[in-house]
Amino acid sequence: MESEHQPAHVTRREFLTTTVAATAAAAVLPPSSDASRATTGKMIGIQVGAVSFVDEGVDRTLDILQERGAVNTIFLTTFTYGRGLAGRQIPGQPFPDHGVQDSDEKFFHGGNYATPHQEFYARTSLKQTRAPDHGDLDIVAAVLPAARKRNIKLFCSVEDVWRADVPGVREAAEVDLLGRRTGTTCLFHPDVRAFWTALVTDLCKSYDIDGILFFNERNGSLLNALGASHAQHIDSSRVTCFCDFHRQAARERGIDFERARQGYLVLDRFVRDSMAGTRPSDGYFVEFWRILVEHPEILLWDRLFDEAKHQVLAEVRSAVKAVRPGLQVGFHIEHVNSFNPVFRATRRYEDLAAKADFLKVVAYNNCGGERYVQYIDNVGSTLFRDVPKAELMRFNNYLLNYAEKSYDELASSGFSADYVYRETQRALAGVQAKCRILPGIDIGIPTHASSRKASPQDTYDATLAALRAGAHGVILSRKYSEMRLENLAAAGRAVRAGI
Numbered sequence: 001m002e003s004e005h006q007p008a009h010v011t012r013r014e015f016l017t018t019t020v021a022a023t024a025a026a027a028v029l030p031p032s033s034d035a036s037r038a039t040t041g042k043m044i045g046i047q048v049g050a051v052s053f054v055d056e057g058v059d060r061t062l063d064i065l066q067e068r069g070a071v072n073t074i075f076l077t078t079f080t081y082g083r084g085l086a087g088r089q090i091p092g093q094p095f096p097d098h099g100v101q102d103s104d105e106k107f108f109h110g111g112n113y114a115t116p117h118q119e120f121y122a123r124t125s126l127k128q129t130r131a132p133d134h135g136d137l138d139i140v141a142a143v144l145p146a147a148r149k150r151n152i153k154l155f156c157s158v159e160d161v162w163r164a165d166v167p168g169v170r171e172a173a174e175v176d177l178l179g180r181r182t183g184t185t186c187l188f189h190p191d192v193r194a195f196w197t198a199l200v201t202d203l204c205k206s207y208d209i210d211g212i213l214f215f216n217e218r219n220g221s222l223l224n225a226l227g228a229s230h231a232q233h234i235d236s237s238r239v240t241c242f243c244d245f246h247r248q249a250a251r252e253r254g255i256d257f258e259r260a261r262q263g264y265l266v267l268d269r270f271v272r273d274s275m276a277g278t279r280p281s282d283g284y285f286v287e288f289w290r291i292l293v294e295h296p297e298i299l300l301w302d303r304l305f306d307e308a309k310h311q312v313l314a315e316v317r318s319a320v321k322a323v324r325p326g327l328q329v330g331f332h333i334e335h336v337n338s339f340n341p342v343f344r345a346t347r348r349y350e351d352l353a354a355k356a357d358f359l360k361v362v363a364y365n366n367c368g369g370e371r372y373v374q375y376i377d378n379v380g381s382t383l384f385r386d387v388p389k390a391e392l393m394r395f396n397n398y399l400l401n402y403a404e405k406s407y408d409e410l411a412s413s414g415f416s417a418d419y420v421y422r423e424t425q426r427a428l429a430g431v432q433a434k435c436r437i438l439p440g441i442d443i444g445i446p447t448h449a450s451s452r453k454a455s456p457q458d459t460y461d462a463t464l465a466a467l468r469a470g471a472h473g474v475i476l477s478r479k480y481s482e483m484r485l486e487n488l489a490a491a492g493r494a495v496r497a498g499i
């Protein structure tokens with residue numbers, strides 16, 4: 001995938017040269033005020049991918065983040081094959097007003113942007129994950145000393161997003177309802193569990209970092225079958241996982257593997273018929289509920305996914321704490337936890353708090369409007385197809401404690417700052433002071449052309465709402481390479497006003 005002709009393919013030596021040049025350029029920036037350097041006591045974090053430091057230089061980028069965003073913590077994307085946390089602006093979206101104004105599609109690959117030290121990976125077949133995007137650059141080694149010099153904390157963000165052509169992934173991949181291998185790893189596979197432990201141990205032992213932020217946005221089989229999220233496509237035949245390790249885990253828990261598979265086959269038929277508008281004689285919801293009653297294994301299989309996911313969270317925490325108890329572990333809590341009441345029921349904040357030092361709770365307001373509409377469209381095309389969508393949203397709002405714009409207006413208006421306030425308070429109440437809550441603030445997360453785009457006022461209001469609700473800080477999301485500087489500066493002003 002990489003090419004020496006691509007601008008971001010740089011050797012470490014070239015990178016350092018670039019950085020020195022960029023540092024010199026940074027001297028022309030306005031001098032930072034004392035206020036911007038002040039420690040707030042609250043964690044003001046930002047998610048940044050390697051490419052931003054490569055494109056804009058380490059010191060120059062840190063200057064901007066501190067001065068404009070009042071940032072005191074970097075969540076450096078260290079492992080992912082996804083474009084949500086890594087890479088430049090995603091293709092098809094306008095570039096922000098900084099960084100290289102050219103798509104990285106031709107060289108973006110993903111993987112481990114630090115150096116995998118092979119001795120840690122003896123127990124897993126997933127050994128070759130080095131990201132080739134930036135040559136032999138080790139982004140943690142490159143950013144950490146500069147961050148330390150400025151008293152900025154640095155966490156490594158690692159995300160459970162894979163690509164099928166990574167060595168070992170096919171063998172450790174999930175198996176879908178029809179027996180097809182997917183491009184995503186199974187969380188019950190011993191090599192996969194060993195990989196996550198190895199990766200976070202490697203990062204915590206090899207670098208003097210402050211901790212790990214672990215991202216896993218994957219959902220269980222029931223939610224996926226229904227597309228009961230902001231998924232763009234529903235394909236109920238692709239639900240997982242029906243591999244041998246799942247079969248064994250099911251047996252150990254007294255769950256009938258074949259009955260689970262049969263249940264999902266029936267559900268698959270229901271979803272496809274519903275989307276085609278073939279109404280069951282008793283109506284969509286009654287038929288859906290009947291399938292659940294007749295195949296309780298459907299719910300058990302969904303719970304089995306959660307169990308595997310939470311087992312990995314616990315193992316990640318143990319591995320990090322085994323290196324040094326003072327290292328911090330945080331988990332990213334995905335957006336669907338906010339707007340799907342059934343999903344909410346499968347997560348107890350208090351349980352998550354027992355495994356984490358902090359939770360990054362997604363409270364993205366601008367893209368949230370569009371995503372919530374998508375969720376309503378999805379569930380409104382299957383189990384709730386008999387309910388007009390505007391009314392379905394109104395009903396759902398009561399369940400979720402939302403006071404937002406109507407179905408027709410919401411994608412273009414986005415969620416309000418009040419949404420951020422309420423979701424922050426719900427998380428704080430849920431964790432019962434057992435861990436810190438850092439809401440994820442939406443700064444320029446890409447949306448469709450007609451949907452809400454971040455403005456300085458939105459960003460200011462959302463950031464202030466999170467802090468006024470009592471959050472222990474915020475994490476500016478998803479990544480610096482998609483944020484406009486005026487919006488970043490608005491978040492910084494809110495931080496200075498709100499603390």
Ligand SMILES: [Zn+2]
Binds near residue numbers: 189242
């Ligand atoms: Zn499996």
